[in-house]
Amino acid sequence: MSPEGLLSIGELALRAGVTVKTVRFYSDRGLLPAASRSSGGHRRYGPEALDRLRLIRSLRGLDLPVPEVDRVLGRGDDLTEALEEAVDGRLRELGSQLTALRWREAALRLVRDCPAGERADRLRLVGAVATPPSTAAMARFWRGALPVRLAPRLVSSILEYAVPQPPEDPTPAQVLTFARLHAIVTAPCPAVDPRRPAGNRTDTDCHPDVLYDGLFDAYGLAAGHLKADRAPDRGQALDRFVAAHAEARGLPDSPGFRRTLSGLLARAADPLVDRYWELTGELTRSPEPTIGAVHAWLRSALHTDVTAAAGRPPSGGPPHPAPTAP
Structure with a gap:
């Protein structure tokens, strides 16, 4: 010195x-x-x-x-606080890196352990998904499918239900399920596909906020019926479901309106969205039914109601539909 x-x-x-x-x-x-x-x-x-x-x-x-x-x-005198912030930030980064490693490991096991004839297809699916996986494509998919005039609070609520969060420590099966969801939402849409942004429901006779507020009420009422494994039928949940559609259009709930609505919902069914909801349930493994499953139950209950009102046995109508988007 x-x-x-x-x-x-x-x-x-x-x-x-x-x-x-x-x-x-x-x-x-x-x-x-x-x-x-x-x-x-x-x-x-x-x-x-x-x-x-x-x-x-x-x-x-x-x-x-x-x-x-x-x-x-x-930071000088704020060294302790600055250190806590830095350590917390580094922990978040490490958590993201560990999640990415777990997803890569599960993806490798998926490709290694699958039948040889399926290996190329599974490799293509999982190879299209970033690690750690992002849900941005799913959010874009649903934003493009929802009415353009829908209130932001309702958009956020729908995205919360419709965009499943990937597990931090997935199984190979969950990696495959997420990859299939990603493939659905990133697939090219035909020009007439209603899920294209230009195809958003912009019906000036319909108030989307009124519709979706009512649908959430109906879904809450119907979810308990699904969990109890009750067959689709008339009741408070169906009445609220129909009322949501009627109120959004300024029309009364009537037998004629129910017949028209049942036909509209049947024609609006989208096989890709049906599959999306099925995969969402597989990925989350939640005991709660998905919105798609609840919507399907209500749509089937409406069909049962319409056919009964027309004097036809419900069994003569179409089969219980697969889940579809509202």
Whole structure:
């Protein structure tokens, strides 16, 4: 140590147990400023530099990048808070990396363990999905299918139900299910496909907020019937379902309206959306029915009601439809 109590770069490196190259690296990047320079232009460091260098090494030992270390050190008196923020951020990054590794492992097992004849198709499916997987394509799919005038709060509620979150530690089967969902929402749509943004329901005679508020009420009432495995039939849930459609159009609930609505819902069925809801249930493994399953139950209940009102036995009508989107 010099008479002024300053350390040379070599002395600082020796006391900290690092190389001179390491000290120079941090100095050149502004993390470890020199207190002064000797007459020969050599760096000199104050006693506090040793603690600062040890702190830098500890932060780097946590795998914090150099810019993040610089941000933490620059907070001065707020060092504790800055360190907590940096560690929390690094933990989030590691969590994302671990999720990506688990998805890659499950995808590899899926491809390795499947029958040879299915390997190319499964490789194509899982290869199209990023790791960790993103739900952005599913959100775009549903935003393009919903009415353009729908209130943001209802859009958010629908996306919460319609966009399943990928599990952090998936099985190979869940990886395949998510890949199939991704394939559905990224498949090219025909020009006449109602799921295209230009095909959004823009019926000026229909108030979408009224419709979807009512549908959520009806879905809540019908979900219990599905969980209890009750057959689709008349009741409060069906009445609220029909009322939602009628109120949105400013029309009364009548036998004629129910016949018309039943026909409209049957024609609006989309096999790809049917499959989407089925896969969503497989991915989440939730005991709660999906919106698609609840909608199917209500649509079937409406068909039962219409055929009964016409004096025809329900068994003479179409079979119980597969789940479809509202």
